[in-house]
Amino acid sequence: MNETARNLSKDSVEVGANVPLPVAVRDLTKRYGTVMAVNHISFTVEPGATVALLGGNGAGKTTTIAMLLGLIKPTAGEVRVFGADMARDRYSVAQRMNFQSPYVDLPARLTVKQNLTVYAELYGIANAGERIGYVAEHLQIEDLLGRQTGKLSAGQKTRVGLAKALLNAPELLLLDEPTASLDPDTADWVRRKLKSYARERKATLLLASHNMAEVERLADRVILLQAGRIIEDETPQALIEAHGRQTLEDVFLDVVRGRNAQAVPESLAS
Amino acid sequence: MSVPSVIDATEPVLLPPRGARASLRRIAGLVRRYMYLLRSSGVRIVELIYWPFLQMLSWGFLQKYLASTENPYAQAAGVLIGSVLLWDILFRSKIGFSTTFIEEMWSRNLGNLLISPLRPFELVAALSVWSIIRLSVGMVPVSIAAFLFFGFNLLDLGLALAAFFFVLVLTSWSLGLIAAGVILRYGLGAEELAWSLAFLLLPLCCVYYPVSILPDWLQPVALALPPTHVFEGMRSILLHGTFDPADLWWALGLNAIYLVAGYATFSWFLSSARENGTLLQLGE
Numbered sequence: 439m440n441e442t443a444r445n446l447s448k449d450s451v452e453v454g455a456n457v458p459l460p461v462a463v464r465d466l467t468k469r470y471g472t473v474m475a476v477n478h479i480s481f482t483v484e485p486g487a488t489v490a491l492l493g494g495n496g497a498g499k500t501t502t503i504a505m506l507l508g509l510i511k512p513t514a515g516e517v518r519v520f521g522a523d524m525a526r527d528r529y530s531v532a533q534r535m536n537f538q539s540p541y542v543d544l545p546a547r548l549t550v551k552q553n554l555t556v557y558a559e560l561y562g563i564a565n566a567g568e569r570i571g572y573v574a575e576h577l578q579i580e581d582l583l584g585r586q587t588g589k590l591s592a593g594q595k596t597r598v599g600l601a602k603a604l605l606n607a608p609e610l611l612l613l614d615e616p617t618a619s620l621d622p623d624t625a626d627w628v629r630r631k632l633k634s635y636a637r638e639r640k641a642t643l644l645l646a647s648h649n650m651a652e653v654e655r656l657a658d659r660v661i662l663l664q665a666g667r668i669i670e671d672e673t674p675q676a677l678i679e680a681h682g683r684q685t686l687e688d689v690f691l692d693v694v695r696g697r698n699a700q701a702v703p704e705s706l707a708s
Numbered sequence: 709m710s711v712p713s714v715i716d717a718t719e720p721v722l723l724p725p726r727g728a729r730a731s732l733r734r735i736a737g738l739v740r741r742y743m744y745l746l747r748s749s750g751v752r753i754v755e756l757i758y759w760p761f762l763q764m765l766s767w768g769f770l771q772k773y774l775a776s777t778e779n780p781y782a783q784a785a786g787v788l789i790g791s792v793l794l795w796d797i798l799f800r801s802k803i804g805f806s807t808t809f810i811e812e813m814w815s816r817n818l819g820n821l822l823i824s825p826l827r828p829f830e831l832v833a834a835l836s837v838w839s840i841i842r843l844s845v846g847m848v849p850v851s852i853a854a855f856l857f858f859g860f861n862l863l864d865l866g867l868a869l870a871a872f873f874f875v876l877v878l879t880s881w882s883l884g885l886i887a888a889g890v891i892l893r894y895g896l897g898a899e900e901l902a903w904s905l906a907f908l909l910l911p912l913c914c915v916y917y918p919v920s921i922l923p924d925w926l927q928p929v930a931l932a933l934p935p936t937h938v939f940e941g942m943r944s945i946l947l948h949g950t951f952d953p954a955d956l957w958w959a960l961g962l963n964a965i966y967l968v969a970g971y972a973t974f975s976w977f978l979s980s981a982r983e984n985g986t987l988l989q990l991g992e
Contacts, residue, residue: 470985504988507823511982532825533725543816545745552744559737560824562723562730572718586748602820607720 458521460485460610460642461506466515468501468666475501477666478515485609488636488643490653492686493663494694499646502663503612506644507537519610533561538603539614540596546588550579550598553587554605561606573601577631593624600628604635611635613645617652629655650687660686662693669693725825731833734826738834739841742808746842756846760796764850767792768858786860788916790942793851793862795915798876798935799906800846804839805884806891806902813896822987828978832971835888836881843877865945871956872938878963879934880906885970889977893986914939934959934966 461483468476476498483489491499504510505517508528517524522531544553551570558566574580577597582590587598596617603611616632617625633656636643647653653660654674662670662677670677670693674686681689724730746752771788812818821831854860862869887902912926913935919927930936937959945951981987 468985475985500988501985504985509819509822509982509987510985511979529725529825529827532823533722535823537820537823539819541816542819544820545741545811545815545817547748547815548741548744552741556737556741556744557820557824558720559740560734560821560826561720562725562733562825564721564723565718568718569720605720606722 457485458518459483460487460520461489461644462516462518462521463502463506464516464518466502466505466517467513468498468505468510469513474666476505476512479663479666479668480515481661481668481671483642483644485642486636486640487659488633488645488657489659489661490657491644491646491661491663492648492650492653492690494648496665497663498666499663500614501666503537503614503644503646506612507535508532533606534608535610535612536561536603536606536608537612537614538596538599538616540592540599540616540618541614542599543595544587544598544602546586548587549584550574550587550590550601551583553598554583554601557602558605563606569605570601573604577601577604592619593621596620596624596628600631607639608641609639610642610644613643613647615647615649616645617647617649625649625652632656650685650690654686662690664694730825731827731830734830735834735837738821738826738831739837742834742838743841745811746845753845756800756842757849760793760800760846760850761853763792763796764789764854765857768854768860772858786858786864787943787946789854789858789860790862790865790946791915791939793847793854794872794876794938794942795910796850797843797847797873798880798909801839801843801877801880802883802887802906803903804842805835805881806887806905808835808838808842809884809888810891810896810899810902813891819987828975829971832881832885832974835884839880839884840877865942868941868945868951868956872942875934875938875956875959875963878960878967879909882963882966882970883909885967885974889974892974892981893977893984895986909933909935912936918943932962934962937962 459482461481463482464480466476466479467474475496479498479502491502493499501510505512506519506524508524511525519528520531520534522528548556554570554574555566558570563569570583571580574583577600579594579597579601582594582598587595590598600616603613611632613632617628620628629652632643635641643656645653645656657674660670660672660674660677661668672680677689678684678686681692683689683692723733767788771786774788812821851862854862865872883905887905890898890901912930913933914922914930915935919930919936919940922930937955941951941955
């Protein structure tokens, strides 16, 4: 892994000229009893970057994202978002970030518009009606605004969840398995949407995913986690080249199965 | 599907996230969410009236029967109906607070709320405001029905009624905070607590009988509960036409202690849930 990411100095939580980094994680640890879910990880994310947390089940991806959101308190270490310590001062930056995950829902009995209206108020959006109309138009959910959220298909719910996550035009968008349970067409559409949002807004994206194609397509950088530790921190292409493989999925399988490219049978290597 | 831009036109105008106005806006936003939910189902509205109405009918007829006997205590106008209505204020307000909170967990929405700029005290304030609105939807029609069916006018309690209402609602919030905290920490498995916690008070706060009926050793426990002073006060007004306001001050003082303890318990459980990672596992 990139050693500089492990050894963060105090200066490294800032981009320069007192502008704090979107994400600065230092020596972050989460222990549940005897289980070490996240084990002394450190990394930073530059403004405008799209970084993927990759790893098998139980690698610590979701726990790391939850600590970045302030939903879980670290056992040790520090999480800073735009310079704010998320354990103590998360409210100073909550309006600048948002989150989408298929594992968190919007209230099923409310219509899509009612849900978006409530979240516009929670995020302090003065031009709520205009903004909801705009986001709805661009995420193609205008015809869903009057429908009950619980009666939507998985793909429609994902788009609505994305609309909620983009309402405040977050500078930092955290995503946990953003395209889980979507058909390939909808998943592709969501990825293109996220990519264009990140590019145009110059927003920072941090996503946890199992989907290697998604990560290769979206991420500028991959942080590979195993048993709560960072074992790789590179660009997708650099990882593929370093492992002498063709795809990120091959790299992932090598890493999680603890083998190297040479040990893989020739028949499987391609 | 084509992929148009999301940000090439209408940008969100973000209001300052700090300060009293921002807090009030978020509380109003959440109350609006609960209002939408109530409006989404006529059954929910009927349910708010249905149970207190049945309670009132049962006790009202019992009161009517007792009034026809020689028992002088039972002949006192409306003591039983008054007890039922005041108990329902406590019970329904508590249920309103707790079930609204549980609803956020059922709908797997709590994660979205807890990562938003909404502060925990704002969530509690919204639940409190909503418990009063929900209570009013149920209790106003039932109180009118009590007058129409049995001639019992809750307003006969005069100004004391407002004070009784206030004391009971404050107690219900303390109980609701404890129940919500436990559910946050232990998940929906502890949901039963939300329903049953108020019943723990039923025998102790002397809803249907005077404190003097309790064994000597239990009376201080009863007097340490704010609702006991309300039910004693109500009986005093209806049976003797007098009421000692000092009792109410005592009840309000106790409520202040219980509310602080309730909020501290809620905060402690929330912190413990963040510590244990249970906020990630909330939902059905």
